[in-house]
Structure formats: structure tokens, C-alpha cells
Amino acid sequence: MNKKTMIVLAGPTASGKTALAIRIAEQFNTAVISADSRQCFKEISIGTAKPSLQELQEVPHYFIDSHAITTEVSAGIFEKLALQYAAAIFSQQDVAVMCGGTGLYIRAFCEGIDDMPAVPPGIRDALNAQYEAHGLSWLQQQLVQRDPVFYATAETQNPQRLLRALEILEATGQSITTFRSAGRTKRDFNIVKVGITLPKEFLHHHINRRVDQMMAAGLVEEVKSVLPYREHNALRTVGYQEIFDYLDGKLSLDAAVEAIKVHTRQYAKRQLTWFRKDPDIVWFDARDAAGIMAHLNRAVAE
Template identity: 55%
Template sequence: MKDEPLNKTLIVIAGPTASGKTAAAIQLAQYYNTVIVSADSRQFFREMSIGTAKPTETELAAAPHYFINSHSITEPFSVGDFERQCMQLLHELFKKHDIVILVGGSGLYIKAITEGFDELPTADPDIRDRLNTELAANGIATLQERLKQVDPAYYAEVDINNPQRVIRALEVYEATGNPISSYRKSTVNKRPFNIIKFGLDMPREKLYDRINQRVDIMVKDGLVEEVAALTPYRSYNALNTVGYSELFNYFDGKTDVSTAIAAIKQNTRRFAKRQLTWFRKDKEIIWMDAMDEKLVDNMIADIDKLII
């Protein structure tokens, strides 16, 4: 017996930070009269707004959004939690919509929804505590180098400036003797909907200019003050991220504010490069010119041809 045809479609809009994903997603959502689900691992958190480049109030009002301001930094929230909660949400959304849009730059979170994961080994608290102690004493560079040696595949894709991700990978390796990349599925979970993936790209120099300008706007909008207010919560994993870590160094007296802002720009550019490395390995992604004035029209034409 043949599988039943799928009559629901998830449109994925992926790409590096500052590539225009939000604007494209809103236009598509308005055209198809549907909703947007965020797969940005930093925009979940209510307390982090300026430094995560969340959609503005105007943008949020232009189309219904989910997984924006949905959790607190004080709540543990893993990619596995996201997969479970988002799949439940999609089940409900597809009762009302034939098309739903998933948008974000977090490749691991998009993979969780489009493919799923094997269950990773349970964390060993002793190993985690030891690695966190080493992080506090020596910084992240030593841990990054160790990860590069034991799991070069994961090192090439993960945000190596995120201590939580680096420590989790080393924790899995030390507990099992196997790299975390070995726990990826060789076959994907079958999803009860069609999936069409778009990737937004632009010339590297233009992308870097946009990133630099975005950081300047964040600072003007109060990024330094936002991070200052979050200093009491800096031990939470959600805040171990670009845009926040650099300013914590400033508040610790390790650098001046202009140097911290320059570091945010540099680390964001590096992060964008890693995002592109991740997404370019996905052969299902249809790459689009983010600078094309007819970008959304071209996406709609492709969607209408591909929808079953």
C-alpha cells in the first residue's frame, strides 16, 4: 500500500544572521495567510531582546509568531525540548493551515524539526562539573581545541564560542568514547508534512557590512544597558552567546566598551560564516539571492511548483 499523499507543507527559511530572513518570512506569511515559527535558539528567551535581533513589535504584529519570547533564560530548554514542543505545535497549526513557515539561523534547531535526532546519552553530572571548572579556570580555548581533536565533524559545524555546546559534546565523548556527531541519524525521521527549504545568501562583504550596521543599531537601541541588567543571570547558559559574553567582559573590567563592541561585530561575522558552512551541507536547500528585489516572488513561484 502506498503512503498517503501529504497535503501540508513546512516552508523553511534559513540563512546567516542579518540576511533578511524575518522580512521574507513575514511577506510569505501574509501571502499564504499563515503563521511563522521561529527556529532561532536565542529568540526564545523573553529577557534577551536587543542582542538577539528579535523581530520588532511592528514585525510581530504583521504575522502571528511562535517561539518568540516563549521561555525564560532561567528555564532549561534544549534542542530536544524544542523538537518535542515544536512538533506538537505544528500538529495543531496544520489543523488550521496548509502551509506553515519555519524561520531561523540555528541549523541544529531546524534539523531537529526537519529530520529529528537520535537520543543522546544522559548527562554525567561529574563530567559536566569538571569541564565547567576547567572552563572557569582556563577559558574556552582549551576545550575548543580538545573538541577539534576528538570530533572534527562537530567542531566544524557547532558554534564553538558557545560553552554549553562545547561542554555537552565533550561530555558525550568522555562518557561514551564516541563523538557526539556519531549520534546523528543516518536516516531521517519521516515527518507528516512536506518540507521545502530556502537559504538566503548574499556577497560576503555585503553581509558583513549589514552585521556591523546591525550591531551599531543594537548599541544605539540600548544593548549595553540590556546586558548590564542581565548581569545577575550571567551564569545561565542562554547568556553564553555572542553579544552578551563580550559585554560581560567589559563589565568585569577586562576590556573597554569600544573593544567589546568591536568583538561583538567580529564574533557575529564568524558566527555567520559558520551558519553558512552548516547550511551549505544541506543539499535540499534552494539557495536564493537575498538582495534580489523579487526574492519573495521567486520563492512563491518555487513553492507553487513544488507543493504536492
């Protein structure tokens, strides 16, 4: 084997990535780099479905509990950090594992990401205030009117992505798409991509069960503990926004739980849509662990 190999394990939330990544890492005696945009924050664990303490002890993990919630973390920051993590692992091992559901982070690591222009804080603050006042539909309407090219392929339910596009538009007068080059950065290691999913009814069952487990584990208490930080991007996300609405008296607890389940199912669908566009991903049923391991053993040996 001439080059080092990064195994990238992608797929929708609740498909079983964490357990499988640990199994793969144990097989190759290596470590896991999380490609999840929220599990890096120390203050939130239940709603982000972080690996358990036992799982974290089984194999080394990077980009878990690495940042304070007040820190802004972006795909560009992840790219730089993940390349450092990969170099550290490759200094000891021939194989590393990356596991997660944040498609933009995985793409940034595998292909590189363009440097975006700086956005003055005033623009960000003003747009955040508008979003707080008028909600997601206002963001969507702004971009439909002002940047239809971006909107046509955007994650239209993701306020962070939409706010970012509006920030760039306000700061530069140009679409965020103009700053995304078509060029791919060539990495000096092999990348083997595997995607896992489940039949829809199984995945939805897993999602519903996971949300119930989060509630039993104390999700409401976790959300209360981060109330002072609710304006940060890390908390503008499924599982936290709905409980904020419950704490604000906008939803009953039962309605908030049901909303988390619905929004998580929608998120899983968007994740699949994103990953299905990547022709390099070889797909497996998440239950076919033997087939996945056989494929990876062959791929790494090549």
C-alpha cells in the first residue's frame, strides 16, 4: 500500500454510523474523525447523539467536545482541523476513518473549500435580527428573489446555510455561488467513501426511538442549560429549536417532541439527497456489516 487511506462513512442521521465507524476503526486499529457540525461542542451531547463515553473509550475520536458553543465553526475551519487530525493519525497508522452526516464538512475535507470573503459583524447581526423577527420563510423569500441560482440547489430548510448566503450577498453584492470554484483539491491520500442507509420505515422507526431516548436522557434539561447561548448557530438546529419553543410556551412538550421527530426525518431526507449526488460513494444497507467490511478490506488493500 503506497498511500494512506481515509475511509469516509456517510449517511443520514440514525442510520447506525457511529457503531459501524467504531467497528471499522477497531478492524484497522485506528481512530475516528467526526464529521458532524454539532458534536464538536462540549455543552451539547444529548441532542447531538454524540458517541457514548464507552464508545469514545473504545477508539480515539477527533472533533468531539473540541469547541465551546460560543465558537463559530465552519466547513473551512473543519477542513483545516480535519487535515491536521488525519496527518496525526497517518503518522501512526495507514488507515483513518471519518464518520458523519454533515455533507458540506465531508466535501470540504475530501475536495477542499473556497475561502469566503469576510463579512462585517454588523451585516451578520442585522440579518440575524431579521431572521429572529420574521423566521425561516423570510430567509427563503429573500433568497428566492435575490439569489435564485443559489436557492435552486440550497438546503432550503437550513437557516444557517441561508443566512450565510445572504451575508455574502450583502457584503459583496455577489452570489455565494461565485466564490465556489469547480476545482477539486487533490489530497495526498486515498479516499474510500461508503454510504449507509436503511429502508424508510426502518430509518423513521430509528429516528422516533432515538428522539424518545433523548427525551428520557434529559434533553429538556440540556436545552435549559444552554438557554443563554440560544442565538448561536450551533443551537439553531433540530432538537434544540423545538425545545426552545416549548420553553417559550409556543408548543406543548408532546408537540415539541413530535416536531423534533418530523424535522429529523426531513433532515435525514436532505442528507440522503446531498450524499446521493456524490458518485464516489458506494452504498450499502446499514445492516450489511459483513458486506461493508469486505468491501473496505478490498478497497484498502488495492
